[in-house]
Amino acid sequence: MKCRVCRGPAVIDVRRQNANYCVEHFLRMCRDQVNKAIEQFAMLNPQDRALVAVSGGKDSLAVWDLLSEAGYEADGLYVGLGIGDYSDASRGCARRFADQRGLELIEVDLLEDFGFDLPSGARAARRVPCSACGLTKRHLFDKAAVQGGYDVVVTGHNLDDEAAVLFGNALRWHTDYLARQLPVLPERDGFPKKVKPLVRLGERETAAYCVLRGIDYIVQECPLAAGNRHLGYKEALNEIEATSPGTKFDFYFGFLARAAALFRPIAEADHQNLAGCLGCGAPTTAELCAFCRLTERATRAGRGAGAGAEVDGAAVLSAHRGPVADGA
Numbered sequence: 001m002k003c004r005v006c007r008g009p010a011v012i013d014v015r016r017q018n019a020n021y022c023v024e025h026f027l028r029m030c031r032d033q034v035n036k037a038i039e040q041f042a043m044l045n046p047q048d049r050a051l052v053a054v055s056g057g058k059d060s061l062a063v064w065d066l067l068s069e070a071g072y073e074a075d076g077l078y079v080g081l082g083i084g085d086y087s088d089a090s091r092g093c094a095r096r097f098a099d100q101r102g103l104e105l106i107e108v109d110l111l112e113d114f115g116f117d118l119p120s121g122a123r124a125a126r127r128v129p130c131s132a133c134g135l136t137k138r139h140l141f142d143k144a145a146v147q148g149g150y151d152v153v154v155t156g157h158n159l160d161d162e163a164a165v166l167f168g169n170a171l172r173w174h175t176d177y178l179a180r181q182l183p184v185l186p187e188r189d190g191f192p193k194k195v196k197p198l199v200r201l202g203e204r205e206t207a208a209y210c211v212l213r214g215i216d217y218i219v220q221e222c223p224l225a226a227g228n229r230h231l232g233y234k235e236a237l238n239e240i241e242a243t244s245p246g247t248k249f250d251f252y253f254g255f256l257a258r259a260a261a262l263f264r265p266i267a268e269a270d271h272q273n274l275a276g277c278l279g280c281g282a283p284t285t286a287e288l289c290a291f292c293r294l295t296e297r298a299t300r301a302g303r304g305a306g307a308g309a310e311v312d313g314a315a316v317l318s319a320h321r322g323p324v325a326d327g328a
């Protein structure tokens, strides 16, 4: 196996590109793909202050590393969800990475700051954990970015993630989600700009990037996600990719080039109905945003049946007042 660039011994093959790479040229390919995504979708300006949402996993640490190495001002944001040992270990990876490089890591903790952890919150709200988790993270990313005056929120979503989500949304024709499934969402109506610079890289590549760069990331998957639909879609796409390399890339980038714009009017209609959440001020289409509703149910359950069943709007208000945002 020879490197496509220098013909030296290769350490990894990237079948989608029909290419093998040595360490140096693999790392260069990763940087090039990230730069290309940033340019292709106008993700970042050189002077932007970026807030990178870091889970302690390979993707978010890789994107934080790539952006800081490229000279961007990029702080990290870790959200502690209270998922037992998994959260402790992932927080450890995020902190170590930041400490070793002298980078700033902002931490938000669901239990300490809002009075509930994700497993009990999801139970109380009768939501699938991953759905409660997704809305919580989106809300807290937006809130931290707006409060910290950041220009953009960066997440580590990679090509496998985006293709799997697209696959799931297309299977059920969730047109409202398809309308928002873009590598860049502009700043708007109180929501910060959001970007996904890893959309041109697969998860095998981001894992290899971390190993080759000596980045210690949490390998364990979230225990609450086991068996969820999203993982099933990933496996299905991996089977197709194995016999037909490049399918995932063509599926996702074909959607962006040829179909995404068709769903835009739906996203526009959603924006028309936005108003400030009565609990926290975040833009939402309901009276209370999804995060305030989750907090209300979770903390009410935590206070026990004796505390009564009424909605405690004051508790919601005092728990997280401020200009925050919830949504895509």
Ligand code: AMP
Pocket: 052, 053, 054, 055, 059, 060, 077, 078, 079, 080, 081, 137, 154, 155, 156, 157, 161
């Ligand atoms: P996931 O929703 O787990 O697929 O993660 C998607 C992206 O969200 C990751 O690449 C990170 O950028 C971000 N993320 C996930 N979990 C956390 C967390 N606990 N704290 C901060 N960012 C996170």
Ligand code: FES
Pocket: 081, 083, 129, 130, 133, 134, 222, 223, 224, 225
């Ligand atoms: Fe969100 Fe597991 S990290 S449900």
Ligand code: ZN
Pocket: 003, 004, 005, 006, 007, 008, 021, 022, 023, 024, 025
């Ligand atoms: Zn080489």
Ligand code: ZN
Pocket: 277, 278, 279, 280, 281, 282, 288, 289, 290, 291, 292, 293
């Ligand atoms: Zn709210």
